[in-house]
Amino acid sequence: MKKTKKYSPRHAPSFILLFLSRGSNYGGAILKMMEEEIPCFLGDSAMVYRTLQDLEEEGLVVSQWEMPDTGRPTKNYKMTEQGWQSLFDAEEDIRKRTDNHLFFLSQLEKVKKTKTDNSNS
Amino acid sequence: MKKTKKYSPRHAPSFILLFLSRGSNYGGAILKMMEEEIPCFLGDSAMVYRTLQDLEEEGLVVSQWEMPDTGRPTKNYKMTEQGWQSLFDAEEDIRKRTDNHLFFLSQLEKVKKTKTDNSNS
């Protein structure tokens, strides 16, 4: 029952790492950035907190509790060198998927054109 | 235990519908087209056959066994009007995800630039 990593994740870890690459931060702040900046954010706080835990288990981030002067304690996460490597490695994967999506969209345009010309099967 | 459809699929159904939109076809042929044309095809025959079954359950395609003069019988699938609608509806979803990916890639470029300038946290 360990890190077999057979399945392609739906990019949650890569996106978390991306926002963490701006500097150490805690779950709630990362969630807020994602909601505000990602064009169409999918996911919720459970995803963020759980992914941060997973990333720490894998050694891509480390955490440390901070006691701010005001407000609740926050669990701050910081990327490790492995985390940086993982973020850079993610680029190829995201590029491939982008290519797949762009292929889909371009093919769909063709389909729509021929569909309007004649009603086929 | 029914069609609650809460989760966003990883696009397998949309891609199957895209290739089926070229005309009725059977699983093996669709698999071959996907392997040959999709820039980075993920998935396998199990995914194709299973997705075709799911699509039929949902009424997006209908099937009919064909007995060719040569070779094994094939189960040919044909898109329904609902299937066409679903294919066109998928465009918005794929576009959103493409936007998310392009956001990731553009942000990553910025990160890479500032990372090489100074070694930050």
Add this chain to the structure above:
DNA sequence: AACATATTACTGCATATTGCAGTAATATGT
């Protein structure tokens, strides 16, 4: 002080997805 609300972090569960490894039946080739 008492109470409600907000913030931060986390958990439980059902459902969905899919990679891998098989099974089964029927051509086809040698």
Add this chain to the structure above:
DNA sequence: ACATATTACTGCAATATGCAGTAATATGTT
């Protein structure tokens, strides 16, 4: 007669995640 190819399908475990919570500690209001 036998191996191989083609076509369709199934079983299972690992993964992913949306929703709906819990818990603890600030902060604000009356």
